[in-house]
Each structure stands twice: as C-alpha cells, then as structure tokens.
Amino acid sequence: MEIEHFLPQDAYVALGKIARCQSEADVASLTKQVVLVLGATSYVYSTLTSDDRSNDRESYRYFIGCDPQWCRIYNERKWFMNDPFVEYSRYNTEPIIADQIVLQTSGQIEMLSVAATYGFKSGMVIPTHSSQSANERIGLLYIGVDAPADVGNQLMHLHRISYRALGMELLDWWIRFLRAEAARKFNLSEEEINMLQQVKNGAAVTELSAKLGITSSKLYRLLNVIQDKFNVDKIGAAVAIAKFNGLLG
Known part of the structure; x- marks a missing residue:
C-alpha cells in the first residue's frame, strides 16, 4: 500500500484510510504518518482482552512506531505485568498525560524513565473501548513526544481529540481483523x-x-x-x- 503525504488539516482524511487497510503493516505505517503529522515522534498501540493478566499475554496485539529497543527492554523486564498505563486503560476512557498517572512501584518509575530515552520524554495515554466489547477488548494508544513536558504535553493536549479518533480507528480495525481471522480458523x-x-x-x-x-x-x-x-x-x-x-x- 502506498501511503500518501498529507498536510495536518488532512489528518481526518488519513484516519479514514485505516479502515480500508488489508494488512497490519499498512495500518502501522499509516498510523505512524498520522502521529508525525500531529506533532508527536513515537507511538505504541496495543489491544488486549480486559481480563488478560497472564504472563503469556495471549490476547495482546500491537502496532509499534518507536525505537524497537524500547519494546525489547519493556518485554525483557516484563513491565507488562504491572504497566500503569494498561491498568489505567482498563477502567478509564479519558486521555491523560502520562506523568499524571500515579506510579506505585519502583519498576513503574523505571519504565517511564527508560521510555523517556526512546522518544517518550512527554507522553499521553489514550484508552480505547468499543461498545461492541466494552468489558472484553480494550485498546491503548501511547503517544510520545521527544521534547520536555512543558512543550510536549501542550502539543499532545492540543491534538487529543485527533489521537482519540486514531485510537478508536485502530481498535475497530483490530476487532474486524481478529473476527475475520477467527472465522476462517474455525x-x-x-x-x-x-x-x-x-x-x-x-x-x-x-x-x-x-x-x-x-x-x-x-x-x-x-x-x-x-x-x-x-x-x-x-x-x-x-x-x-x-x-x-x-x-x-
């Protein structure tokens, strides 16, 4: 799929293309362009069943638009077992600046510190839930800006509605994709x-x-x-x- 270049005011047009994507690679590439147009530098989108707290993370699916080293460290240190952003997203729908989430453990503090060195000096957490499966499959769009909080947080707050729309488009795409995949499988x-x-x-x-x-x-x-x-x-x-x-x- 050839991704077009577009101006910031065309972001909603670009969002509309996500539903027509046929592969995960196409969605990830288009998502990265939308994020960059809206002024951020990195993102991670994950979706999971809300009750999946297992070490295997069987229900998790990802789109990654950041330094892969960050994801490698995240997985090696098993931060997914106590990720404060995932816990916030299980029970909330409102976007929130990452440093406004209260951290409970030294591991969570370390997670944010390391993230800051890989494009997430400022961050925003955008939970996504679907009316189809509000208590079953959730999504989490984590947006990063490689700039100090006084700059990055203001930028992300400005575009929070667009990021929220992006998160919902990604959740809807995954729900359709997984449904079609499972229907074929069985x-x-x-x-x-x-x-x-x-x-x-x-x-x-x-x-x-x-x-x-x-x-x-x-x-x-x-x-x-x-x-x-x-x-x-x-x-x-x-x-x-x-x-x-x-x-x-």
Whole structure:
C-alpha cells in the first residue's frame, strides 16, 4: 500500500484510510504518518482482552512506531505485568498525560524513565473501548513526544481529540481483523457466529430457536456442528474459545 503525504488539516482524511487497510503493516505505517503529522515522534498501540493478566499475554496485539529497543527492554523486564498505563486503560476512557498517572512501584518509575530515552520524554495515554466489547477488548494508544513536558504535553493536549479518533480507528480495525481471522480458523458461517453470540448473551434454547425460526431439535444439531468445529463437547466451551479469539462482542 502506498501511503500518501498529507498536510495536518488532512489528518481526518488519513484516519479514514485505516479502515480500508488489508494488512497490519499498512495500518502501522499509516498510523505512524498520522502521529508525525500531529506533532508527536513515537507511538505504541496495543489491544488486549480486559481480563488478560497472564504472563503469556495471549490476547495482546500491537502496532509499534518507536525505537524497537524500547519494546525489547519493556518485554525483557516484563513491565507488562504491572504497566500503569494498561491498568489505567482498563477502567478509564479519558486521555491523560502520562506523568499524571500515579506510579506505585519502583519498576513503574523505571519504565517511564527508560521510555523517556526512546522518544517518550512527554507522553499521553489514550484508552480505547468499543461498545461492541466494552468489558472484553480494550485498546491503548501511547503517544510520545521527544521534547520536555512543558512543550510536549501542550502539543499532545492540543491534538487529543485527533489521537482519540486514531485510537478508536485502530481498535475497530483490530476487532474486524481478529473476527475475520477467527472465522476462517474455525470455518464458521455468519449464522454460526450469530448463534454463538446469542448463547453468550444468555439466550435459552426455546428463545434462540424462535428467533431463528427453527425447531429445538434442529437447533441442537446446529450447535453440535459448532461444537465439533471447536473440538469441544459443550457449547459454553465453544463460546469461551470464540470470545477469546475475538469473534464475539
């Protein structure tokens, strides 16, 4: 994908291109250009399921637009286990200047100190949540400016609405991407995904069969087919796997 050069006033036009991107590399490249146009120097965007606190970080996905050395150090020191920005983003939606988040541990203090040497002398945290999955998949856009706080913080505050729009576009892109990826992986039709969603939402068999206009016995057969595709013997287990893989809102 060829990324066009654009003027600052064209930032919203550029944001609109993200939804049409076909690959992670295209989205990351376009995001980097938007960030630079809005005056920042670095960014990291991560999205995860809100309850993923594991050491493996199975649900995490990333776009990285900063010195890769920063990310290497972050991972080696396992700062993701107690990242104050992630914790803030789990429970808040308002963008916040990074140094306004209260740090609780020496590790968190060290994390920000090291970040400052890799393009994040000033930083802003922009949480993103989707109405589709407000309590399930969240996003975090971390914007960095390689300038002292009195300059960088003012700049990021000025563009906070644009950064917020960028964060939501990235979250929406990941939700669509992960959903399509999971549907292919498990060979699911839209009808089967809809049934899983209805079961997750608490629909009883009689209610679901009525909605679909089929008998309960046919519904059970269809649910058994879905269970086979997930290699489980209970529809609840299939729902859990589908949820983890981003299929359900």
